[in-house]
Amino acid sequence: MSFLLPSLLGTGIFSVLPFADSLRRSFFRTVSGDFCGTENYRAVFSNEAFLLAVKNTALFTAVFLPVLITLSFLTAYFISGLKFMRVIRSVLLFPLAVPTAALVLVWKLLFQPAGMVNGVLTVCGADTVSFLDSGAAFGVLVGSYIWKNLGYTVLLWLTGISGISSSLSEAAKVDGAGRLQIMRHIILPNLKPTMYTITVISFLNSFKVFREAYLVAGAYPHRSIYLMQHLFNNWFSNFELDKMSAATVAVFGVILAAVSLLQRAWDKEARA
Amino acid sequence: MVKRKAVRYFGGFLAVMLVMTFVSRMVYTKNLAVVTAEKVRIGRLxxxxxxxxxxxxxxxxxxxxxxxxxxxxxxxxxxxxxxxxxxxxxxDMAKLRETAEKLAREIDDDIMNGGLGGSGEVPVFTESDMPVKSVKVKAGDKVSVGSELFTLNSDRLLMLINELEAVRNEDIIGRNGEDSLSTDGETVQAELFDLSISEKQKKIDRYLKIYNAGGKVCAESEGTVTAVNIKAGDLTGQTAAVVISGQAKTTGSTAAKQEQLDKLNDLMAQQxxxxxxxxxxxxxxxxxxxxxxxxxxxxxxxxxxxxxxxxxxxxxxxxxxxxxxxxxxxxxxxxxxxxxxxxxxxxxxxxxxxxxxxxxxxxxxxxxxxxxxxxxxxxxCSDICECVPNRAVKGSGREKYIYLLKKEEGFLGEEYHAERIDVETVMSNENSTALKNTGLTEEDMVICTDKELKDGQTVRVSKV
Amino acid sequence: MKKLRQISGHGAAALLCLIICSPVLMLVNLSFQDSLELSKAFVPPTGQDLAMPDMLPLFPTLDNFGEILLESPQFYKVFWNSLGIAAAVTAGQLIIAVPAAWGFSRTKLRFRRQLFDLYVLLMLMPFQVTMLSQYIMLDKLGLMDTRAAIILPAVFSAFPVFIIYRSFCSIPEEVLESARIDGAGEWQILLRIGIPMGSAGIMAAVVLGFLDLWNMVEQPLAFIRDRKLYPLSLYLPMLDRTGGSILAASAVTLIPAAFVFVIGQDKLEAGIIASAVKE
Incomplete structure (x- = not known):
């Protein structure tokens, strides 16, 4: 029990307690300290920037997660049969180690209006796209973040896949099952716990995309990549704490709900 | 194994970074200009x-x-x-007397030579009975020494010269003939002959002079032509052919000479x-x-x-x-x-x-x-200006500038930068220079240094 | 047939690897180009629309590195700042999170599950959600604009607990039982048995934590104003965007991360594997 104490204490001080205070604050006005009920919440929910940011963030997560998971799974499956798996694993993990700030310049280089990606497009006969200043920025963000996290996720899948005893798939083959059938009926079900971890971790990381966005496009980027984190950051800089508290509580509630749902779904699966 | 090596290399890397920290600091310090700064004073210089x-x-x-x-x-x-x-x-008295006498004589000469009442009019005579070929001046013309006045017929002149020479030669022969008789009467005859010869010779000389000048008769003094009494085709007569009136300041004019003479006489009186x-x-x-x-x-x-x-x-x-x-x-x-x-x-x-x-x-x-x-x-100075020490002002002519000391919070702590501002100087005395309209206040500090700085350069300030 | 598949498979994999690595390679490549050559990368030549950087430096130079490494002590200041933060937080995390993970995995408390879920929840919250609360706390404690403002909250992060917990879970109970029979105290068990056996998870947490900290942007952005305390990750964006020095600095920034990654790679993989196995 004593093991837990310091951690609990610290977490309590730095996470739980302040959050309670945040909760309290969300019902008050920052400057004057007057009680104002749900006014902050109303202000937040009617705030256009907030709605945009939430929409973008939700959209990003909704796009990023499935794409990452499926892509990495396919890659992992593809690689799992190869000989140089170890080396490839290491290579794939490398992007994780690269500091974002270092890469930002390269992203700019690639995606600027006169950049290399546009060059490739022109060669292929397509039009150039203004990546950083239009809706395409969203795609750029998703793409670059997937690039960063692919290796990590693939590794997780790989460990999961290699965890499945080969005897099972051998037996299935003998029984005459095709590759696809093996995949659907043996591999996938056994990977459920891996998928859980992967989802959790990817979900966690998906919010960190703010770093990329901020370093590439600054505090006020193009509409399509104006995330919730940008909003919070700017509110903080402008010291609009009441709105922030209300939004914090709201977002917290949403995530709480999402995670709980996820947990319940998984538990149900596991039990079943 | 790889891991061990990697750990070692990482340690090595960190050690290198540590060393480089100091090295970069050293390089930075070396490139840092140490300057002094002073406050801007507002006032009249x-x-x-x-x-x-x-x-x-x-x-x-x-x-x-x-x-x-x-x-x-x-x-x-x-x-x-x-x-x-x-x-x-x-x-010197002797010289004085001499000059006075000479001057007096000159004046007399002038008067005798037809200085008509010394009014300054100079008549120009020439040989009589000469046909005039052309007249170059008219009344009112200004002439100077050597200006051509009129031209005589050269052919006729030559004829006369030859005639005269012939007559003269006769006289000479006659005279020589006379010499052989040396009686009183003959000597008188010789003298008469001599006189006649010399008269004729004089005439010949005069004619020759004009002939050698191409028949031209020129002015011998400066002035304005007041009268022209001949015209082309005429025969010259006894009277003056042309009259020239002299200028007032002609030192050669008689009146001036008289003045000078008076002065000389005064001086002589004063010893x-x-x-x-x-x-x-x-x-x-x-x-x-x-x-x-x-x-x-x-x-x-x-x-x-x-x-x-x-x-x-x-x-x-x-x-x-x-x-x-x-x-x-x-x-x-x-x-x-x-x-x-x-x-x-x-x-x-x-x-x-x-x-x-x-x-x-x-x-x-x-x-x-x-x-x-x-x-x-x-x-x-008539205006209240911003005054800075002379050393702070750099540049020349119309392009003068100063460096302001700007403080900034940098990654290494408090940093000072030099900011260049172009200025116009109003005046300067031995210590300070007054600047016009720079917008500086008494809070600003200017950098006084002999070193060459660049705009934005980081500097170190030695506390005054 | 299989051979062909193998070869094509390897070929595809190689291509994949190349694509994955290409941004980093480009970064290193560019850092050796001088500003004249670099301008080719950013500004299209007259008459054309596209700016193509040279794939290999035609006029390689060490100028960029020189500028960063020799002439800017600021770089070193922020470098040590970042390193210091990462080291301090990692150390603190180990001290706090290892016992906590141990506690979670071994204790049979009633609320263990719920508490752990709370931790997971907290871990999943983006920084921005907790940003305000942290700010309030830090302000009350008078820690704003100090190093502690970043270090302390990070020390109490739930992420390492999560990772390490997983690997502690895989330790069979029998080993501990036998140790207890031998008369070992709980702390001793943790130190002598738990940590060595769970070292995979711990290393994984350390490596992942370090990489995350080396990249940290949001916390210092929000909580630190004093330039002297800035970390490397915030210093880099402040350099001249088109100059070569930012590339050189980025390249140097890569190095410690690469080192940590290489050193901890095995354990990292093992740790991830361990954490992937559901309890």
């Missing part, structure tokens, strides 16, 4: 303007001497004080002494003992009875700071004589506008004109 000038007399009297005289002795050299009537120099016309200091003597005067001013005397002025030349920059009415103090003879409270009476600009000339009235019994003195005036 004043300056002591000093310049040299001379005391000059406003009235200068000159004494001129006729030319051709010899100076025997220089009694009052330059710088000596003289009073009215005092002897300045002494002329050759040249006296001073005024009281004052002899400023300039153009002749020395033994010289022959050449005309023009020989001695200049600065008149003491008239007031003196002090003239000084000032550069435009300083001149702009002073105005008529400002007071200045004048100091002469290394400070032994100090005159305060003199007001600037006049300021004139030189032609190119770069310099000013100041004039102040000077009242002193001791100072003599020509003495050099020092003018000191205090000038204050």
């Amino acid at each position: 004043s300056k002591n303007i000093q310049c040299c000038g001379t005391a000059e007399a406003t009235a200068v009297k000159t004494v001129s001497l006729p030319e051709g005289l010899t100076v025997e002795k220089l009694t009052a050299p330059a710088g000596s004080k003289v009073s009215v009537g005092e002897e300045l120099l002494r002329l 050759g002494a040249v006296l001073s016309p005024a009281e004052g200091i002899v400023t300039k003597v153009s002749v020395q003992a033994g010289d022959v005067t050449g005309g023009g001013a020989a001695v200049c005397i600065a008149d003491n009875t008239e007031p003196m002025v002090f003239n000084a030349d000032l550069s435009g920059e300083d001149g702009r700071l002073l105005a008529v009415g400002d007071s200045a103090s004048l100091s002469f003879r290394n400070g032994r004589i100090n005159l305060t409270d003199n007001r600037i009476a006049a300021m004139t600009r030189s032609e190119d506008g770069q310099n000013y000339r100041l004039t102040l009235p000077l009242e002193s019994d001791e100072i003599v004109s020509g003495e050099v003195g020092q003018l000191t005036a205090g000038a204050a």
